[in-house]
Amino acid sequence: MLNAVGPNLNQILQGLIDLRFQNTLMWAEDNEAWTILDRTVEDPNGFLLIIEGAISTLSQGKLCIVAVKDNTIITGSQLIIRIAPRARYVMAVGTCACFGGPTAAKPNPSKSVGVGEFLQRTVINVSGCPAHPDWIIGTLAHLLLFGEPEVDQYGRPIIFYGETVHRRCTRRSFFDQRIFAKKLGDPECMFELGCKGPLTHADCPERQWNSYLNWPVKANTPCIGCTESTYPDGMEPFFKPPFPLDD
Amino acid sequence: MDQPRVNQSDNMKNRPKRITVSPITRSSGQLSIQAIVKQGRVVNARVIGGVYRGYETIMVGRDPFDAAYLTEKICGICSTAHAMVSSLMLEQIYLTEVPPNGRLLRNLMLGAEFLQNHLRHFYFLELPDYLKAPPNFPFFNPTGRDYRFTKEENDVLWSHYQEAVSASRMCHDMLTLFGGKVPHPHGLVPGGSTVGPRADTLNKFAAKLAAVQQFIETRLLPDTHLLADTYPDYFKIGQGPGNFLSYGGFLNSKGQYAIPPGVIIQERKQTLDIRQITKTTKYTWLSKQQTSEGISQPEERKQPEPYKPGAYTWLEASRYANEPMEVGPLARAIIRGQTFGSSTMDRVLARSYEADLIGRLMSQWLGEIEPEKLAYRPPDKQIAKQAFGALEVPRGSLLHRIRVESNQVAHYQIITPSEWNFSPRDDFDKLGPVEQCLIGIPIEDPKIPIEVGRVARSFDPCLYCATHIIQL
């Protein structure tokens, strides 16, 4: 969110949303922060819950302690069980929150799962490692202006995740002629060096990152498939091709 | 002995009171602090690090080259740091000759991460402990206490808070020019930088760096001085253990450090010896078993043990020669030979000065780049089985260690900066650095114990959590 460009963070906080609780940016701390959370959950106008990070389930989630109140540990999973049912929408942001992601990578020491699987309810998945600020704010804007966006079978908004990286890649003509980069840093197609663009649904080639300056393939490295539910285990090794090419 | 006569209410006041400050917001990850307050002062403290994800276990069995991209995912704030340190480590496993341009560009990427971190830390995480926002922003208006800035000063600082949004974003834009994206850049790899030094890219980088440097000089430094002048008592509050550690920061093309390595224990300077580093777990919800001697420290297998009696945190107690060590900008400044105390405000000052220093170093590195020349050379054959990488990163000292067997990761260990600063008591019951800092600090009002957060935040905590809740 801090890297958002248009609208930027100031504009978002002053116009788009009424942000109540966010651990990294909010000025309140301690009991006051907790009271804000409680009050928001009770608010009859309803609220939208955005969750970042996977939910660790080992020993009731004690591997993620969000607060200690009255000498009692409150875990992330307990908190979400309490507040999520009241949320009008639940948005999972980042591949960990959507599908478990790196946090749930083999052997998944914290027994983490994505939010949808944990809550057994429909959530809007804004995946990516990280998720692009435009995807997050665009999805928010869509919810507020037009209601729920159309999503794919993994709950990801089609407007951002509708096509593969490979389909819109600027190096596609190299791929089609089977001209492959020999090493990182080369200007040709990154397939042989492990590019997961053919498996990965995201609009990175068109949108680009951080003030729209660059993206992994333009930086002469392979896409690692970070928006997919099988990431990272199904996308590794990162520097080996995703599948053999027939011809 | 004469006992002063006290009335009932004084008596109540003098009774030790346990306070729990939780959550400590404006930190990366989940942090809580418990303290015992007696006669208006903290007499005991425990730092509760709320997260365990087990990245070291996750790394085992994977392709070693995946380390640079996968360990980045530990943290959304200093991902570049993990990419850099794991790259240095892998370059000792595989014969790699990083071209001089590659070293310089990697320093520029990591430098941009430092600037981003230090700017965001000062304005978004630290300053709100002292600043009052305009009343029409509920998100920025806690009850708080001890606000000392005048109306004019407040207005100026609030406007700089907002300017810092774009200034810090510009740091990430710089990094993206070579990294491809941030957080979790791709361009910083074992072997150098995958984006070469083209004139147009360098030019864009230089323009952004100049703008950020101007922000540092005209905003960050004066604002830091204003804060220090307005809260001089914080030069006494939050004194650390007086032990400082640095692995050395930013290698130049000749392999020399721009920021020196070193160790200071109770004012005695020592040369850094990585083998002196140990981690104990008496108070950590982990059980571990030593599995082999290892390269710098013994190798261990760790298991979460969430119900371990007596334990109170997920962080291990990192120690150097059995001593708790402070790491970060203040430690680096003192090891560099600068005169500082070891208080809350010393930490704030040291961080802002370091941003200025690194900004200027970056201009220097930009000038040393040889345009159009190679910036990346791929790693070659395997030459070692075990290696470690250790380097200074924005929040302090970061170490990665690996053992490779049959082209797979057989063992991985990471020691993060916050595992030093926010570490718990060790096996000898010696308090961690932040715990020590909290002992003796005044708590004016136990209901709003703002002093605790002020001290803790001066260390730039990062205990990044897997679960993190945002509400709208």
Ligand code: SF4
């Ligand atoms: S670089 Fe990757 S996404 Fe682009 S064409 Fe090649 S395989 Fe497809």
